[in-house]
Amino acid sequence: MLKSEKYPHPLSQANFTQLNDDEGGLNLGQVGAVLRRRLLLIGGTTALVATAAVLKAETDPPVYQGTFDILTKPVTGEDKAIANVPQTINSQDKISPPESTRDVQTTITVLQSPRVLNPIVEKLQAQYPDLTYDSLVYYLTITSSKPNILNIQYTNSDQKLVSDVLKLLADAYLQYSLQERQSDVEVAIKFVDQQKQPLVKGLKYWQDQLRNLRLDNNLIEPAQKAQELSTQIATLRQQRIENRVQLEQMVAKYEELQKELAQEPGERAGNSLLSDNVRYQKILDQIQAADIAIKQQSAVFTDENPAMVTLRQKKEYLLPLLAQEEARVQKDFQSRIREMSARDRALDEKINNGYSEVRKLATVSRNYDNIQRELQIANEALTQFTTKQQSLQIEKAQKQQPWLLLDPKLTRVNEPLAVSDSAKRNLALGGLLGLLLGIGTALVVDKLSNIFYSSQELKDATRLPLLGIVPLRKELEVATKDNLSRGVQNSDGASFFEVFRSLYTNILLLGSDTPIRSLVISSAGQGDGKSTIATQLAQAAAAMGQRVLLVDANLRAPSLHNRVGLMNIQGLTDVISQDLDWHNVIEPSPLEENMFVMPAGPIPPDSVRLLASQKMHNLMEELQVSFDLVIYDTPPLLGFADAYLLAANTDGLVLVAGLGKLKRTALQQALEQIQISGTPLLGLIANKSKDAAPVSYQYYQQYYKQSVSGEKVSAEKVTANANSSSLTKTKRS
Structure with a gap:
């Protein structure tokens, strides 16, 4: 069994939609x-x-x-x-x-x-x-x-x-x-x-606001008032610091005084605080003198002696005076401490009041700045409009x-x-006008022609794989085997032949797992160049070492034998109808060593019956086994069923599109029939392209010319060296 649906390309509805859209406009x-x-x-x-x-x-x-x-x-x-x-x-x-x-x-x-x-x-x-x-x-x-x-x-x-x-x-x-x-x-x-009227009112309003602000806050400039407050607060803070230092010193002295007063009078003699008091020190000295006198007299007199009594009375009189002086000193310290504390509180109050005035002044200053700004804006606007009014009055007076x-x-x-x-x-x-009319006419005429002119149009319209682009040539320079061996093929012919090698390589790459062994080449209508493509493709595959059989399956109008230089005496028709051995029908092609051709033979009355027969099916199986590649050239797709019958028993169909001739409606109809029949489609070949040659085609031309030029120079050098050696030998003789 042949794997007939091995490499099909799906023809979805999107392809036909795109083709119809392209028919509606030009990009x-x-x-x-x-x-x-x-x-x-x-x-x-x-x-x-x-x-x-x-x-x-x-x-x-x-x-x-x-x-x-x-x-x-x-x-x-x-x-x-x-x-x-x-x-x-x-x-x-x-x-x-x-x-x-x-x-x-x-x-x-x-x-x-x-x-x-x-x-x-x-x-x-x-x-x-x-x-x-x-x-x-x-x-x-x-x-x-x-x-x-x-x-x-x-x-x-x-x-x-x-x-x-x-x-x-x-x-x-x-x-x-x-x-x-x-x-x-x-x-x-x-x-x-x-x-101007609103500006005058606005200016007066802001002037009143400024006057009221100054009267309410008793100031002329907020900045000057703020500077005065800042200086005053700094002075008060310095006074408070000094007063607190004095207060702390006074409290310390008072505490020390309390400690001294808790001692005996005789132990206070060295105290600096009480010794600074003259009255206290004088009374203390008298008490100490009385104590000395009592001690001295006690050694002489008894306690009841009047002298002793007088001394004790004197001491007792002095002790209350000393206590009074101590109390007075304490009251003096306490009074000074209360005075300094009151002053500290007064300074705190003044400082706090100063800070309150500063905070209040900040709000006043902000209002003052806002009023000043609005007043300046109103004044400038009024000045501008006044200037404008004067200019307009002058302009009106002029003629x-x-x-x-x-x-x-x-x-x-x-x-x-x-x-x-x-x-x-x-x-x-x-x-x-003529240029515009000519452009419009050209677009309309080209639109009405409904023909593909470039490979890009074909690719965009169908969204199918484009296997190759064949440039347009007036005459296909097919070199024979002898010409190739003698190296007389020119660079243009060799580079054109390289296009078909690239085409065959693209077809081989479609089947990476299992190679493509057979295919049908057809076109939508007549004149697309399918037979030429089939011949050149077979020759390219044979030149690449493949054993290729080219079958002329166009039993309605056979032409391959003329293209390869053979006679059409016996062929495919005789193999099927007369049970001839196909080995006796195929002939080697003069174009390439590994290329063989099976002509069509006599034109039968009903080609479809022959191609649909079991014998044809068996023959295609044998040929695919015997050759590396079998190429079938068939009639066009539109109006004939030959290509569909053959493609069902091969690896797929290759559709040739002749640019400058193929109509969009014809291609659409052919694709619809391919989809309906389920024929596996390998891809498209754009033939007769008038666009710039592919990059690979141009590169090969340059490479071929350089190679031929180099070989020519080398040959001339070899010839010159040989002539020189011969001349030298002759002279020696």
Whole structure:
């Protein structure tokens, strides 16, 4: 059994959808190819239309054209006055941007309106009765090629009418600009007056706010007040530090005094605190002297002695005085401690009050800054609007026209300003129109042709594997075996033959696990070059060492025997109908050593019956076993069932598409039939390609030329060396 569905390529509905979509439009890549193919049609259409335009221009009466330029935005006194004032209306640098395209179009529309042109028509109708508003606008052109400059052109066959119209147009446009300027100035003055009232009120409001803030907080400048508070707080903090140091020292002395007072009077003599007190020290000295006297007298007198009694009374009198002095010293220390503590509390209170005032002053300062800023903004805005009002008043008093004629003499002469070259203009317009018409015609004609012209179109339309691209050649230079052995094949023929080697390699790569042993080559219709492709492919495979059999299965119109230089006496028809041995029918091809050919033989009355027979099926199995590759050349797919019958018993079908001939509808119909029949499709071959040769084809040409050139040089060197040796031997003889 043959593996008939071994390498099928699925033909999904997406392929047909893509093909239909391609029929609906051209992509950008196809447009360039279409224009190149239809270059002659485009050139002819362009030349025809341009010639017709020139002939029409020569038959028309002479046309006169007048023109003048108007500067629409000269520098005015107002502009100079407010050039450096930002945020004002019509400010050149800030608010008013450069004149936009929309503003220019609006101005042009107004200048062409009946309001401006009807007075001109009424003045000229007495002299030119046929002149109307529509005819005047039709030949009037206003453009702006440069900023703030309008170019006015009027064209007519009447030379005097052109001059009169231009003169009146210039006067009308200048007068219009003056009226518009006066109107704009009046509107601007009203606007400025309206805007100044809120500014005056706002300025007064913020001035009142500033005055109230200063009165409520008793300050002139918050920054100065803040500096004073900061200095005052720093001074108070320093005083508090000094007072606390003194208080701590006083408390320490008082504690030390308490310790000393707890001692006996005799032990206090060395105390520095009490010794500093003169009165205390004097009383203490008297007590100590009394004690000494008592001790001295006690050795002489008894206790009842009056002298002893007097001394004891004196001591007892002095002790209360000493106690009073101690109490006074303690009260003095306590008083000073209370005084310093009170001062510390007072300093704390003052410092806290100072911090409170600083915090309050921060809020006041922020409000002050906000009022100052708003006051400055209001003052500047009022100043700007006042300046603007003065400038507008000056501008209103002036009668100078804001628009200026760049050359006033151009509108005062009665001679034609310019004579247009109608022939040149019509030639340019006609050429452009003809080019566009030619391009459109080329696209339509190419679309209606419904033909594939490039391999990329074929690949994009079908989304099927493109096995190879065969360049278009007028004559296929097929070298014979003798020519190949003698090396007379030129580089072009060798490189063209290399395309088929690459094609066969691509077919081999389709079956990486099991090689492809047989295939059918067919096409959608006649003239696609399938027989040529089959012959060249067989020759390429044989040249690569394969044992190849080329079978002419086109029993309706056999032609392979003519291509390979054989006779069609016996062939496939005789093998099937007369039970001839196929070994006796095949013949070696003169083109390649491993290539064999089975001609078609006599044309049978019913080729389909022969190809569908069991004998044909058995024959195909034997041939596939006996040869490395069997190629069947069949009739076209459309209208004939031969190719489908054979492809079912091979590894697949190769479809040849002749570029420049194959129609999209024919290919679509053939693909639909292949899908319905379930025929395994290996891929497509784009034949007769007029595109640039594939990169591999170009590289092979360069390589072949370099190789041939190198071999030629080497041969010349060998010949020269041989001649030189022969000459040397002759001389020696």
